[in-house]
Amino acid sequence: MVEVGGISSDRLKSFIERIERLEEEKAAIAADVKEVYSEAKSTGFDAKIIRQVVSLRKMEGAERREQEELLGLYKRALDME
Numbered sequence: 001m002v003e004v005g006g007i008s009s010d011r012l013k014s015f016i017e018r019i020e021r022l023e024e025e026k027a028a029i030a031a032d033v034k035e036v037y038s039e040a041k042s043t044g045f046d047a048k049i050i051r052q053v054v055s056l057r058k059m060e061g062a063e064r065r066e067q068e069e070l071l072g073l074y075k076r077a078l079d080m081e
Contacts, residue, residue, distance in 0.1 A: 002009040037047040056064050075081050 037050065040050055041047045056067075059067070072081070
């Protein structure tokens with residue numbers, strides 16, 4: 001193990017390589033997700049709306065209801081309903 005300025009080169013290299021592998025995996029997954037949205041769009045679904053639904057499904061029920069209530073309130077305030 002080599003140390004430079006109190007830093008273990010091997011340990012640092014290990015972290016860097018792990019991060020690089022994860023970044024590659026993340027890019028591959030992002031490409032897969034993009035492909036699924038494209039596939040949904042080609043069958044007639046609106047990808048933008050699907051993204052919103054996915055985002056809403058990540059939220060807890062109370063948080064989602066609060067956001068939907070605020071959206072409704074803002075829309076009413078702007079006479080959009």
